[in-house]
Amino acid sequence: MLIGNTMLIGKCLAKIDTPFLLVDKAKFDTNVAFLRAKLAPHNVILRPHLKTVKSIAGAKHVLDGFDSPATVSTVKEAEAFADAGYTNFIYAVGITPQKLPRIQALLNKGINISILLDSVAQAQAVTAFCQAQNIKIPTLLEIDCDGHRGGIQPDDTRLVAIGKILHQGGAELRGVLTHAGESYDCINKAALVAAAEGERHAAVIAATQLIASGLPCPVVSVGSTPTAHFAENLDGVTEVRAGVYTFFDLVMAGIGVCKPSDIALSVVTSVIGHNEEKDWLFIDAGWMSLSQDRGTQSQRQDCGYGLVCDSEGNIIPGLQVIGANQEHGIIAAVNGQIDSGKLADIAVGTQLRILPNHACATAAMHAGYYVADPAQVELDYWARIQGW
Amino acid sequence: MLIGNTMLIGKCLAKIDTPFLLVDKAKFDTNVAFLRAKLAPHNVILRPHLKTVKSIAGAKHVLDGFDSPATVSTVKEAEAFADAGYTNFIYAVGITPQKLPRIQALLNKGINISILLDSVAQAQAVTAFCQAQNIKIPTLLEIDCDGHRGGIQPDDTRLVAIGKILHQGGAELRGVLTHAGESYDCINKAALVAAAEGERHAAVIAATQLIASGLPCPVVSVGSTPTAHFAENLDGVTEVRAGVYTFFDLVMAGIGVCKPSDIALSVVTSVIGHNEEKDWLFIDAGWMSLSQDRGTQSQRQDCGYGLVCDSEGNIIPGLQVIGANQEHGIIAAVNGQIDSGKLADIAVGTQLRILPNHACATAAMHAGYYVADPAQVELDYWARIQGW
Numbered sequence: 001m002l003i004g005n006t007m008l009i010g011k012c013l014a015k016i017d018t019p020f021l022l023v024d025k026a027k028f029d030t031n032v033a034f035l036r037a038k039l040a041p042h043n044v045i046l047r048p049h050l051k052t053v054k055s056i057a058g059a060k061h062v063l064d065g066f067d068s069p070a071t072v073s074t075v076k077e078a079e080a081f082a083d084a085g086y087t088n089f090i091y092a093v094g095i096t097p098q099k100l101p102r103i104q105a106l107l108n109k110g111i112n113i114s115i116l117l118d119s120v121a122q123a124q125a126v127t128a129f130c131q132a133q134n135i136k137i138p139t140l141l142e143i144d145c146d147g148h149r150g151g152i153q154p155d156d157t158r159l160v161a162i163g164k165i166l167h168q169g170g171a172e173l174r175g176v177l178t179h180a181g182e183s184y185d186c187i188n189k190a191a192l193v194a195a196a197e198g199e200r201h202a203a204v205i206a207a208t209q210l211i212a213s214g215l216p217c218p219v220v221s222v223g224s225t226p227t228a229h230f231a232e233n234l235d236g237v238t239e240v241r242a243g244v245y246t247f248f249d250l251v252m253a254g255i256g257v258c259k260p261s262d263i264a265l266s267v268v269t270s271v272i273g274h275n276e277e278k279d280w281l282f283i284d285a286g287w288m289s290l291s292q293d294r295g296t297q298s299q300r301q302d303c304g305y306g307l308v309c310d311s312e313g314n315i316i317p318g319l320q321v322i323g324a325n326q327e328h329g330i331i332a333a334v335n336g337q338i339d340s341g342k343l344a345d346i347a348v349g350t351q352l353r354i355l356p357n358h359a360c361a362t363a364a365m366h367a368g369y370y371v372a373d374p375a376q377v378e379l380d381y382w383a384r385i386q387g388w
Numbered sequence: 389m390l391i392g393n394t395m396l397i398g399k400c401l402a403k404i405d406t407p408f409l410l411v412d413k414a415k416f417d418t419n420v421a422f423l424r425a426k427l428a429p430h431n432v433i434l435r436p437h438l439k440t441v442k443s444i445a446g447a448k449h450v451l452d453g454f455d456s457p458a459t460v461s462t463v464k465e466a467e468a469f470a471d472a473g474y475t476n477f478i479y480a481v482g483i484t485p486q487k488l489p490r491i492q493a494l495l496n497k498g499i500n501i502s503i504l505l506d507s508v509a510q511a512q513a514v515t516a517f518c519q520a521q522n523i524k525i526p527t528l529l530e531i532d533c534d535g536h537r538g539g540i541q542p543d544d545t546r547l548v549a550i551g552k553i554l555h556q557g558g559a560e561l562r563g564v565l566t567h568a569g570e571s572y573d574c575i576n577k578a579a580l581v582a583a584a585e586g587e588r589h590a591a592v593i594a595a596t597q598l599i600a601s602g603l604p605c606p607v608v609s610v611g612s613t614p615t616a617h618f619a620e621n622l623d624g625v626t627e628v629r630a631g632v633y634t635f636f637d638l639v640m641a642g643i644g645v646c647k648p649s650d651i652a653l654s655v656v657t658s659v660i661g662h663n664e665e666k667d668w669l670f671i672d673a674g675w676m677s678l679s680q681d682r683g684t685q686s687q688r689q690d691c692g693y694g695l696v697c698d699s700e701g702n703i704i705p706g707l708q709v710i711g712a713n714q715e716h717g718i719i720a721a722v723n724g725q726i727d728s729g730k731l732a733d734i735a736v737g738t739q740l741r742i743l744p745n746h747a748c749a750t751a752a753m754h755a756g757y758y759v760a761d762p763a764q765v766e767l768d769y770w771a772r773i774q775g776w
Contacts, residue, residue, distance in 0.1 A: 017463070017487065019776055051714055073676075073715045075405070093715045094660035094670060097737045099405065118661055121736050149716060150661045150670050181713070272482035273506055273538045282482060282538050288461075288752055289776070292680040325569070326439055326748055327461045327481045328537060348509050349485045360714055364676055364753070367774050386755055388407055388677070 013311055013351055013372075016379070018270040019289035021366040022353065023058075023382070024313060025373035027264035028246060032062055035228060035245050042234040047071050047090065047221065049243030052360045056084040057382035058369065062246055071241045075102045080385045082111045089113045090221065092177065092241070094142065094150060097125040104135055114138040114174050114219070118152050123162045127169030138174040139166050140219060141210075145202035146195065148181030154205040163215045175219030176206045179241070183226040185298075186255050192230035199227050204236035226257050247359035250307060254299035260307065260315060266353035267362060268311070268370075269329065271346055280322075281331040281343045285354055287324040293361035305329065306354040306362075313353055319343075321354055329354070401699055401739055401760075404767070406658040407677035409754040410741065411446075411770070412701060413761035415652035416634060420450055423616060423633050430622040435459050435478065435609065437631030440748045444472040445770035446757065450634055459611075459629045463490045468773045470499045477501045478528065478609065480565065480629070482538060485513040492523055502526040502562050502607070506540050511550045515557025526562040527554050528607060529598075533590030534583070536569030542594040551603045563607030564594045567629070571614040573686075574643050580618035587615050592624035614645050635747035638695060642687035648695065648703060654741035655750060656699070656758075657717065662732055668710075669719040669731045673742055675712040681749035693717065694742040694750075701741055709742055717742070 013022070039046050048062045051073035059081065063070055066085045071092050072078045078089045079102070087110070091103070095115040106113050115137060117123060123139075130137055141162060144151030152159050167173040183195035199222045210217040222234075223241030234240070247265040248258040269285035287305070296303040305321035308331055318337025323330035331352075333343065346352075356362035363369070363384065371380035401410070427434050436450045439461035447469065451458055454473045459480050460466045466477045467490070475498070479491070483503040494501050503525060505511060511527075518525055529550060532539030540547050555561040571583035587610045598605040610622075611629030622628065635653040636646040657673035675693070684691040693709035696719055706725025711718035719740075721731065734740075744750035751757070751772065759768035 014486075017490070017776060018484075093672065094736075096406075096658040096660050096672065098402075098658060102405070119736065122661070125736070144663075149713065149718070150663055270484040270486060272484050273510070275538055284481065284484065284776075287681075287749065292682075292749065293675075294680075325537065330537070348482075348507065348513070361675065361680065388405060388672075 013268050016268070016370060018268055018351065019285040020268050021363060021369045022266050022268050023247070023369045023371040024264045024266070025371050027262060029061065031246055031248055031258070031262060031264060035242060038229060039240055044234050044237055045069050045239040047223070047239045047241045048246070049073070049092070049241050050077055050081065052243035052363065053246055054363065054385045055369065055382040056080065056385070059086070069239060071243070074388050075099055076388050077385055078106055078111070078113055082106055082109065087111055090140065090177065091115050092179070094118060095122060095126065097129065100126065100129045100137070103137060104133055107135060107137065112138070114140050116140050116142050116177055117162070118142040118150055120158065120162055120165065123165040123169070123171070126171050127165060130170040136170060136172045138172045140174055140177040140221065141206070143176050143178040143202050143206045145178040145199045146180050146182040148179070151178060154202040155209065159206055159209055160213045160215065163210050163213065167215050173210070173216055175217045175221065175238070176203055176210070177219070177221040178203045180222070180224045180227045183224050184251065184255065186226060189230065189256060192226050192255070192257070193232055196227035196231035197233065199224070200231065200234060200237055207236065225252060226255060229257050244359050247363070249359040250303045250355055250357045251295040251299070254296050254301060260355060263355050265359045265363065266309060266313065266355050267306070268351060268353050271348050271350045271352065273348060274344055276344055279332060279340055279343055281346055283321070283329040283331060283352060284327060285329045286327045288326050289365055290321065290324055290329060290354060290356065291358065291361035291365050292324065293356070293358040295357040303357060306356055309353040309355060311351040311353060315355070401656050404656070404758060406739065407655050407673040409751060409757045410654050410656050411635070411757045411759040412652045412654070413759050415650060417449065419634055419636055419646070419650060419652060423630060426617060427628055432622050432625055433457050433627040435611070435627045435629045436634070437461070437480070437611070437629050438465055438469065440631035440751065441634055442751065442772045443757065443770040444468065444773070447474070457627060459631070462776050463487055464776050465773055466494055466499070466501055470494055470497065475499055478565065479503050480567070482506060482530065483510060483514065485517065488514065488517045488525070491525060492521055495523060495525065500526070502528050504528050504530050504565055505550070506530040506538055508546065508550055508553065511553040511557070511559070514559050515553060518558040524558060524560045526560045528563050528565040528609065529594070531564050531566040531590050531594045533566040533587045534568050534570040536567070539566060542590040543597065547594055547597055548601045548603065551598050551601065555603050561598070561604055563605045563609065563626070564591055564598070565607070565609040566591045568610070568612045568615045571612050572639065572643065574614060577618065577644060580614050580643070580645070581620055584615035584619035585621065587612070588619065588622060588625055595624065613640060614643060617645050632747050635751070637747040638691045638743055638745045639683040639687070642684050642689060648743060651743050653747045653751065654697060654701065654743050655694070656739060656741050659734055659736050659738045659740065660716070661736060664732055667720060667728055667731055669734055671709070671717040671719060671740060672715060673717045674715045676714050677753055678709065678712055678717060678742060678744065679746065679749035679753050680712065681744070681746040683745040691745060694744055697741040697743060699739040699741060703743070
């Protein structure tokens with residue numbers, strides 16, 4: 001028998017039509033508490049990135065009250081969380097002038113929201129808007145700590161030039177922000193520790209440059225889930241951002257930030273057929289519910305489109321989702337751990353769970369989460385915020 | 389100048405916050421009419437696959453009236469289209485027993501819906517349900533025409549065995565269905581014509597086998613967008629299914645089913661920054677709005693995460709979205725067509741459009757479409773059906 005009898009959670013799941021997104025609330029709570037405890041000895045604020053959970057009902061279990069700092073990836077998230085009572089955001093994507101009226105509307109409601117930029121042109125557009133509207137928009141300068149994407153090099157003289165445009169032009173220069181995006185490609189603990197130190201160092205050098213020029217820099221913000229978990233020294237940093245740590249996923253497990261058994265998110269699916277010649281099992285979870293994320297493809301263990309669990313969440317070793325069409329997933333045995341023909345024993349209608357490569361991407365395919373909380377008999381539901 | 393002045397549509401688009409999904413209604417109508425005209429000389433029904441458009445407002449422009457045959461990829465689609473007045477569906481994904489009560493509810497409302505299966509176990513589950521509920525569920529047998537995914541080989545003796553279980557057990561054996569999924573990998577016209585003929589041949593052989601055994605087979609259903617466009621002979625086929633032909637996409641252009649200029653779907657995005665050292669342009673369309681589909685990766689021209697157009701929809705040669713994070717896209721020059729440093733001329737705030745690799749996948753990332761119809765001044769909006 002590849003899979004055992006379904007027990008309590010399995011019985012609950014059977015009531016809902018597959019595919020659907022499931023949160024293991026006990027694991028979720030453990031993950032949230034772990035990072036909070038990890039950062040507690042450091043003199044930093046945790047500013048969770050809500051782009052992963054993207055849910056008002058879910059954020060309640062991540063944020064420590066309505067005035068908790070939070071990070072958002074869209075203006076829509078800021079608006080939705082503000083409507084729900086939260087008050088403290090960084091919109092951590094480079095600003096375009098067209099979005100400033102919505103930022104202004106949030107500030108006018110008393111929401112503490114900072115924007116992000118990294119160019120003279122953006123700074124000029126922001127200060128022109130601030131002057132025209134008689135408003136001071138809190139603004140962070142994006143620093144490039146690892147060549148991953150955007151941002152200014154921490155020792156680039158443009159940093160001070162942009163800071164001065166903002167500070168003297170009527171915006172509020174609030175500080176610097178960096179994101180060690182390359183940390184997702186680290187292959188061992190030493191590399192993760194080094195990425196965290198590189199992130200801290202870049203942010204602190206940038207802040208030092210601003211302060212030396214007589215500019216304010218109250219916020220020194222760093223973060224990514226890998227660096228947040230492996231930072232040994234956070235001197236000079238005021239806050240740490242992380243998002244995917246709440247659910248974790250196979251990419252994070254692949255670089256050693258968590259174990260596969262820590263992953264709190266899965267897609268519940270039903271077996272819809274077999275291809276006996278190819279020893280394939282078909283499920284009703286295709287890319288429409290799993291996402292097309294192949295983040296483990298470049299890792300030591302390529303997990304295909306996800307690893308396979310029974311309905312209780314126990315990983316079935318040697319199985320993978322090897323292919324995904326819109327509403328069809330294909331499961332096959334890999335690495336020779338399962339005898340040929342054994343998949344035929346898993347009957348049509350059997351419920352399985354698929355662990356995601358990338359929790360943010362898989363969650364994005366769904367309108368909400370079903371939440372299995374050991375403290376409750378029925379599943380809870382957390383709606384997700386959609387759109388921009 | 390890489391991009392010209394924005395004109396009528398560009399001015400309309402500027403009112404909506406990016407990123408968002410845009411339909412060029414004139415191209416959409418042309419694509420819909422083209423396939424209808426292509427199939428007109430053949431004695432077949434066109435049964436559009438609504439998994440691509442997934443919109444009640446959009447389907448009105450694809451289907452020829454409320455009784456038009458249609459294909460769906462989820463029970464939710466069938467329910468939503470039925471609520472809107474449509475009455476004729478095939479649910480073209482292998483059935484699980486858990487979904488039968490929802491099929492029954494649709495049949496009880498007078499909806500003509502067929503299900504699909506390819507195993508003895510499924511047929512037994514369906515007939516047991518039909519007997520218990522005193523209902524005849526129209527059922528199609530899935531035929532494997534090209535080894536792409538599931539289905540029974542057209543000459544497999546199990547075909548008749550499964551047909552008999554259904555026909556004698558109280559279900560309605562309605563016919564056979566096949567899908568030439570491998571046609572997406574065809575590299576020239578001859579291969580596309582051959583794929584279409586292979587699809588037809590498999591379906592007709594299967595139908596012949598059923599009829600020779602005294603079983604009914606009124607429906608012989610084939611289809612995929614590539615084979616629908618390249619079928620030369622449809623003798624013995626009763627209906628053709630296709631979905632992505634409504635929008636088309638870069639994968640279809642890559643195999644010669646359409647031209648890039650026929651693509652009716654794009655994601656409108658704004659420039660949010662530059663990396664001058666790397667000659668990168670950042671846009672506010674990441675995988676959250678573009679999808680992670682990399683369907684052109686294995687084609688002759690890999691289009692990255694999409695090709696780049698100005699706000700009027702004119703392709704800017706030599707540009708590609710080379711990377712996509714959650715809310716960041718990275719545009720770079722490829723193939724040496726654009727001089728180094730030229731991207732810096734495209735200012736923050738400029739609106740661009742990104743053509744998708746795979747229209748179904750890109751559309752799936754959005755709650756709806758903005759529709760630019762040359763006959764209307766304002767953009768229309770088509771909401772999408774979400775969930776399962």
